[in-house]
Amino acid sequence: MLLKMKQLSQRQESILLLLKKFDFLTRDQLRYYFGLGKKRNANRVLSNLSDYLMSIKDGKQSIYYLSKLGREYVGCEKVRKKSSNVQHYIMRNEFYFYNSCPSDWKNEIKVSDGDTSVIVDAMYSRIHTTHFLEVDNLQSMSENRAKVKRYEELLNNGLLAEKLSHFPTLVWVTTTELRRMQLKEACEGLPVVQVFTYDEIKQ
Numbered sequence: 001m002l003l004k005m006k007q008l009s010q011r012q013e014s015i016l017l018l019l020k021k022f023d024f025l026t027r028d029q030l031r032y033y034f035g036l037g038k039k040r041n042a043n044r045v046l047s048n049l050s051d052y053l054m055s056i057k058d059g060k061q062s063i064y065y066l067s068k069l070g071r072e073y074v075g076c077e078k079v080r081k082k083s084s085n086v087q088h089y090i091m092r093n094e095f096y097f098y099n100s101c102p103s104d105w106k107n108e109i110k111v112s113d114g115d116t117s118v119i120v121d122a123m124y125s126r127i128h129t130t131h132f133l134e135v136d137n138l139q140s141m142s143e144n145r146a147k148v149k150r151y152e153e154l155l156n157n158g159l160l161a162e163k164l165s166h167f168p169t170l171v172w173v174t175t176t177e178l179r180r181m182q183l184k185e186a187c188e189g190l191p192v193v194q195v196f197t198y199d200e201i202k203q
Contacts (some may be wrong), residue, residue: 010075013051019053019066020076022096022107024089027062032097054144056082063090078137088137091173092121093199095133098201102126118150123168130164136174140181148186154189167191173198 008016011034018033025033027042036042046053046062050069054062077159087148096105102124109123111132122133133149136144151170154160161167169192172183180195187193 008049008052012052013074015045015049016052016070016074019064020072020074020078022089022093023061023078023080024056024065024086026058026090027064027092029090029093029097029201030064031098031142033101036083046138052102054082056086084138088135091137092133092135094201094203095135095173095196096122096124097203099124099126106144111154112159113154113156113157116150118147118154126169129166129169130168132168133171133173134182136172136179141179141186144183145186148190151187152189169194172196173201 015030015034018030025047027039030036030046031039031042034045036045046055046064050072052067052073053064054067055065055071066074066076071077071079077201083093092107100145101140105123105124109120111120111123120132121135124131134147135142147159155167167190170187170190172180172187172193172195174183174195175179177197177200180197183195184193187195
């Protein structure tokens, strides 16, 4: 009980709040965002939060997420656990840092025009233009094409473009050059599409 009443520093609270927003973050992503300096210092800072964090080893990297106590501290109802989908979140979050941390970034947003709906991995704006981010990690290319079809329906219905005064730029983060080519081909019916590989955006 005493542990639950412990008051954390502002930086420690900020680390927990960032994990509440982004689900899973690597040590280097946290180090970059909070300016924690060398890896040794970052390890020390995160070790001091060990009661509030869980971690997964990924090669030489550690991936962090909130423990039960951490969720209680920041009022997070969403329970995250180790799964094969963790890399999906890491890729999405890496793109957030790659884009200089957009202030209006939102994760897992449902977009609908009444007829067609799609769950967007993340939504943000850049140069007065709405961007939809999709992460291509473990899903099949047929699943990706089915999602692109829904984006084409949103485009053809016209209501989304009318509401935003433009149709959003669709951005993909994928794993290989082959998948980049396949995604570009699948998205030929959309007005503006950008496809990055994860290696291109990694800090």
